[in-house]
Amino acid sequence: MRTLCASTLIGEFFVIGFAGLVAMKTDGLSMAVVWTVCGIAMVLSVLLCGMITRPGGVQLGWALQIGLIASGFVVPMMFILGVVFAGLWWASVHFGRKVDEAKAMWAARQAEGASAGPDAA
Structure with missing residues (x-):
């Protein structure tokens, strides 16, 4: 799961960085506000790569997805990109867990075969 989510x-x-560049051109938003918000989101996305398997990691990832979709109010294209990345996030979590389960089953079978000894074949 970690690799897919990361x-x-x-x-x-x-995408957040590029959206920040687009948002800079929006009237009524200062560059400081745009890059503070984008910077926090960018740092969060990198930090989540390391803590995705820890408690609350997936939930923080969902919060980031909601933030991406909500950023569409500033950069309308982010509505579409936010939904796309939310779908990718769901797929990464869903299929990543399935891959982890398959790896665990494979490792258990390997350990079972190794404990039986070479004559078990």
Whole structure:
């Protein structure tokens, strides 16, 4: 799960940065506000890569997805990109857990075969 989720989060890192560049051109928003918000979101996306398997990591990832979708109120294209990344996030978590379960089953079978000894074949 960690690899799939981290890949999604790194992609979001770049999308958030590019959205910040677009948001700078929006009237009524100062550059400081844009880059403070984008900077916090970018740092969060990188930090989540390391803590995705810890308690609350997936939930923080969902919070980031909601923030991405909500950023569409500033940069309308982010509504679409936010939904796309939320779908990728769901797929990363869902299929990542399935991969982890399959790896655990494979490791258990390998350990079972190794404990039986070489004559068990």
